[in-house]
Amino acid sequence: MLNGIRIIEIEGLGPAPFAAMMLADMGADVITIHRKGQAVTPGMPERSVLDRGKRSIDLNLKDAHDLQNAKRLIASADALIEGFRPGVMEKLGLGPELCHDLKPKLVYCRMTGWGQGSPLSDTAGHDLNYIALSGALWYGSPPGHPPQTPATLVGDIGGGAMYLVAGLLAGLLNAQRTGKGTIVDAAIYDGSAHMMNLLMSLGQTGNLSDIRGQSLLDGPHWSRTYACADGGFVTVQCLEPKFYAQFLQKLGLSDDPEFQQQYNRTNWPALSQRLIEIFATKPRDHWADLFEGTDACVAPVLSPSEAQAHPMNTVRQTWQAPDGILQAAPAPRFSTAEWQPKPSPARGEHRQDILNELNAPQESASSSG
Secondary structure, X not given: OOOOOEEEEEOOOOHHHHHHHHHHHOOOEEEEEXXXXXXXXXXXXXXXXXXXXXXXXXXXXXXXXXXXXXXXXXXXXXXXXXXXXOOHHHHOOOOHHHHHHXXXXXXXXXEEOOOOOOOOOOOOOOHHHHHHHHOOOOOOOOOOOOOOOOOOHHHHHHHHHHHHHHHHHHHHHHXXXXXXXXXXXXXXXXXXXXXXXXXXXXXXXXXXXXXXXXXXXXXXXXXEEEEOOOOOEEXXXXXXXXXXXXXXXXHXXXXXXXXXXXXXXXXXXXXXXXXXXXXXXOOHHHHHHHHOOOOOOEEEOOXXXXXXXXXXXXXXXXXXXXXXXXXXXXXXXXXXXXXXXOOOOOOOOOHHHHXXXXXXXXXXXXXXO
C-alpha cells in the first residue's frame, strides 16, 4: 500500500521503531539510521522483530561526513521518524527547520512521552507514567487492586506508535495536496488520553464514574477476568442483556434472582465473589469448552505461544514464527496484498547499497570506521 514512500527512522526505542515497522509492513521503504559502532542495547536482540522489512545504515551523526549522508537520505525521503527528547535533533543539526529546507514536503514525526514544549518535556518517563498522568490507567483493574494494564499496549503502542502512524499518513496526504510538509507531535500522554474518549462517551449516559468499580466496564461481575482451578484465567464481558442471558444459561444461573439484576451496581461486588468461587472450581479449558461457539462473550486468556496453536490462528495466521522467532503478522490486512515476512537486517547491513543509491562521495578510511 505504501510502495514508493521512503521513510527515514532515526534509531530509538519502543514506539518509534514499532511505528516504523508498521509502515514497513505496509510496503514503505523504511531506512533505519542505526548508531555506528554502538552495541545493541542490553536486553535487545541483534536482529529485532521491530526492524523487519527495513533497511539499515549505520551512521555517526556527530561525524561531519556521516551527518552529510544523513541529510542526503532525509532529502530523498517523504517522512522522518525520531524519538529523542525535545532538542536532541536540533543539537545534531537535524531539527525540523533544517530538514524542511532540505525537503519542503517532508513529514517530520516526533515521538515522545510528554510532547514537545510541555512542562515535563525534559523529564524521563515510561509507559505507565504517561498513562497514569493522562487518566488512561485509572480503570485498569478491578476495584481494590492497583491499576495495571498490558505492558506497553496502552501507552507506547496505542497512545504512541498508532497516533504517530496516523499523523504521518495524514501528513503525507496533506503534502501531496499542498506541497508543504509538517511536524507531527505525537505524545504518548496525548494519545492515551485521546483513546479514553470511547469511555468518556459512557459518562454522557451516567455509566462512567471517577469512583473505581462503579463504571460500566470496570465494576460489573460480567466485565472482568477470573482465575480458574489450574491457575489459568478466563475473561467475561457480556455487556448486552441478550449475551448476558446466554452467559447465565451456560452457568445454570438463569433463575437466580440476584444474577437477573444485571445492572444493579449494589450487587456487583457480591456477584463477582460468587463468580470467583464458581470459576475456581474447574480448569481454564473446561470453561473455554463450555462457552465455545456461544455469544456469552467468554474467552480464555492465552499466552502468545498458546494463541499461535489455537484454531483461530490456524485460519488467520496472525501468529507466525519465521526463522523460529514468534511474531504477529501485520495489521490491518488489505485485499490487494498478502504479507510475506521479511527478515530483520543486521545493523548497517545495507550501508553501501544506500550510499550508492544516494551517489554519496566515497568514504575515507578514517570515516568508514
